[in-house]
Amino acid sequence: MTGTGNGPGAPLIELRGVTKTIGDGVLTTLVRDIDLAIEPGEFVAITGPSGSGKSSLLYLLGLLDVPTSGEIRIEGRRADSLAEAERAHIRLSRLGFVFQFHFLLPEFSTLANVLLPMRALGRLDEAAMRRRALDLLGSLGLEAHVHKLPSQLSGGQRQRVAIARALANEPFVVLADEPTGNLDTASSEQVLGIFRRLVDETRRSIVMVTHDLGLAARADRHVRIVDGRIVS
Amino acid sequence: MRLMLDIAVTHVLARVRQTIVGLLGVAMGVGFSIMMAALMEGSQRDFVSQLVDSLPHITLSDERRQPPRQPAEDAYAAVAISGLRTQAIRPGIKNPFAIVATLETWLDGKVAPSTQARAVIRYAGRDTAASVTGIDPRREALVSKLPTQIRQGTIESLRKSSNAIILGDKLAAKIGARVGNTITVVSGTGQSLNCTVVALFHSGLSQADETQAYTLLKTAQILSGQTGLVNGLRIRVRDILDARDIAARVEVQTGYKAVSWQEANEDLLSAFQIRNFIMYAVVGAILLVASFGTYNIISTITHEKTRDIAILKSLGFTSAVVRRIFLIEAMLIGIAGMLVGWVLGFLLCLALGSVEFKSPFMDATRLPILYTPLHYILAGAVALTASGVAGYLPARKAASVHPVDIIRGAS
Numbered sequence: 001m002t003g004t005g006n007g008p009g010a011p012l013i014e015l016r017g018v019t020k021t022i023g024d025g026v027l028t029t030l031v032r033d034i035d036l037a038i039e040p041g042e043f044v045a046i047t048g049p050s051g052s053g054k055s056s057l058l059y060l061l062g063l064l065d066v067p068t069s070g071e072i073r074i075e076g077r078r079a080d081s082l083a084e085a086e087r088a089h090i091r092l093s094r095l096g097f098v099f100q101f102h103f104l105l106p107e108f109s110t111l112a113n114v115l116l117p118m119r120a121l122g123r124l125d126e127a128a129m130r131r132r133a134l135d136l137l138g139s140l141g142l143e144a145h146v147h148k149l150p151s152q153l154s155g156g157q158r159q160r161v162a163i164a165r166a167l168a169n170e171p172f173v174v175l176a177d178e179p180t181g182n183l184d185t186a187s188s189e190q191v192l193g194i195f196r197r198l199v200d201e202t203r204r205s206i207v208m209v210t211h212d213l214g215l216a217a218r219a220d221r222h223v224r225i226v227d228g229r230i231v232s
Numbered sequence: 233m234r235l236m237l238d239i240a241v242t243h244v245l246a247r248v249r250q251t252i253v254g255l256l257g258v259a260m261g262v263g264f265s266i267m268m269a270a271l272m273e274g275s276q277r278d279f280v281s282q283l284v285d286s287l288p289h290i291t292l293s294d295e296r297r298q299p300p301r302q303p304a305e306d307a308y309a310a311v312a313i314s315g316l317r318t319q320a321i322r323p324g325i326k327n328p329f330a331i332v333a334t335l336e337t338w339l340d341g342k343v344a345p346s347t348q349a350r351a352v353i354r355y356a357g358r359d360t361a362a363s364v365t366g367i368d369p370r371r372e373a374l375v376s377k378l379p380t381q382i383r384q385g386t387i388e389s390l391r392k393s394s395n396a397i398i399l400g401d402k403l404a405a406k407i408g409a410r411v412g413n414t415i416t417v418v419s420g421t422g423q424s425l426n427c428t429v430v431a432l433f434h435s436g437l438s439q440a441d442e443t444q445a446y447t448l449l450k451t452a453q454i455l456s457g458q459t460g461l462v463n464g465l466r467i468r469v470r471d472i473l474d475a476r477d478i479a480a481r482v483e484v485q486t487g488y489k490a491v492s493w494q495e496a497n498e499d500l501l502s503a504f505q506i507r508n509f510i511m512y513a514v515v516g517a518i519l520l521v522a523s524f525g526t527y528n529i530i531s532t533i534t535h536e537k538t539r540d541i542a543i544l545k546s547l548g549f550t551s552a553v554v555r556r557i558f559l560i561e562a563m564l565i566g567i568a569g570m571l572v573g574w575v576l577g578f579l580l581c582l583a584l585g586s587v588e589f590k591s592p593f594m595d596a597t598r599l600p601i602l603y604t605p606l607h608y609i610l611a612g613a614v615a616l617t618a619s620g621v622a623g624y625l626p627a628r629k630a631a632s633v634h635p636v637d638i639i640r641g642a643s
Binding site for chain 1: 234235239242243246539540542543544545546547548549550551552553635636639640
């Protein structure tokens with residue numbers, strides 16, 4: 001990573017004056033002059049009306065996108081100016097993603113989907129990866145479904161598999177984009193419970209984009225964004 | 233690499249029908265290319281081998297390519313002399329047996345003397361022009377395949393009766409002569425001999441079978457009206473591809489015109505070169521068409537898998553890894569197609585090789601097929617290259633997918 005590091009005590013992810021504009025002729029500003037820091041063990045909810053820039057902000061936090069101006073720092077080090085491969089490596093090793101649509105690979109079993117990021121990182125041997133994947137799936141109540149394909153699972157089960165996959169490489173932050181948006185109330189509660197446990201028990205941070213103010217109220221911090229700006 | 237291979241295999245196996253269609257496209261391209269190359273080159277080699285093997289590899293005649301250098305050319309720097317022709321004071325090669333002995337000291341092959349005479353063969357009131365070649369039967373076996381081409385009688389029969397003659401089977405049929413008949417041979421110099429037909433030969437080359445006759449050297453010399461005349465040396469070399477170089481050396485050493493089989497059949501060999509070019513162009517085109525099938529499949533997979541690509545990239549897979557996954561998919565189809573194509577090509581060659589066929593140009597009873605690993609390697613290499621190129625373009629497009637665009641579009 002480039003830039004000067006703040007070392008221990010620096011926020012896990014920090015956005016400094018970040019603006020993201022898209023379009024060739026007619027420019028659209030997705031987020032404007034955002035300053036935001038995600039601290040260890042923090043459960044942050046980002047809310048706002050549709051088109052306010054919630055998801056865009058999440059993609060910037062997760063290095064899926066780069067800002068038009070401003071800086072993104074990961075553990076104090078500048079990350080937005082890194083090459084695509086280096087940003088990909090940070091995503092693989094330090095961040096976890098959960099999307100509204102589970103986004104599991106349809107031809108791969110539950111177990112294979114969870115193994116995917118671990119195999120890509122290659123930090124563990126085959127047996128250890130398998131053990132960890134089974135532990136994760138077991139802890140999320142999916143031990144009976146490890147060999148099933150995503151199409152054979154319910155919506156809530158799929159989302160739990162997606163969470164297991166996001167946690168596979170022990171990320172320090174899980175970024176969730178409307179993770180309950182497609183789920184019924186019971187499944188939503190289950191997902192939220194998992195997030196809460198992760199924060200409380202493992203000191204991981206969760207950044208969750210949601211339009212549900214009820215869910216947001218259960219986070220440690222609530223960031224509201226309107227027209228690309230943080231308003232509270 | 234293992235992970236990329238697993239993903240690629242899963243993608244390919246998930247689309248069984250498409251994969252089989254693409255695989256068969258490559259397989260048929262490879263199979264038919266191998267079959268075509270084997271058939272074309274097989275027939276060509278068979279033809280050349282008949283052409284080359286039935287005649288000596290080099291023929292030394294008593295002609296000279298260039299007229300002798302004139303004294304005026306040595307005396308003056310600039311001289312123009314027109315109308316010169318080669319000397320033909322007395323036909324025949326001087327000291328032929330000394331030349332044979334000298335050549336055999338260095339030449340990797342065998343030499344046999346011969347006497348050529350033009351003649352008209354007459355039998356039962358029918359006349360036909362023929363080329364009579366006087367040979368030494370023992371030496372002839374070393375320079376041509378005449379002994380193996382004898383259909384009735386033997387080459388040694390030439391020695392057993394006076395004025396014996398061996399006729400081409402078609403020549404004999406033309407005049408209605410059989411073995412044991414006595415025919416009249418009238419040479420250009422007016423010499424007339426009654427000869428006994430002791431054998432018939434069949435070379436497979438129509439021109440030779442219709443116009444060629446063999447006698448002993450002595451008999452041909454009588455027909456030429458010149459005792460001791462040897463106007464040709466027939467040379468057979470161990471490596472036929474060396475014939476041109478050896479002919480040049482023989483010509484320098486003896487001063488007589490030495491014509492290799494390549495020079496004698498230059499037009500034919502040029503035609504073969506053009507034929508080979510056309511063959512490889514057609515084979516390349518077949519494989520190119522097959523590669524469009526691979527391109528189509530990989531394009532379809534990348535299109536269908538856009539969301540998966542976005543997932544992989546959001547998880548932390550780099551563009552290079554995504555590109556490699558789709559390239560591997562193309563190569564998997566290419567490799568599987570190549571292997572099936574090899575088997576298909578071999579079976580097609582076997583099937584074609586079993587077909588009985590009569591050609592006016594060849595003496596083959598079955599289609600001549602050349603079995604060589606080179607055809608398999610070439611067809612496989614072209615198929616794999618074409619699959620690689622066909623896969624690279626959609627793979628590059630897949631790698632350029634921006635995950636945010638897809639994820640945003642999905643939600």
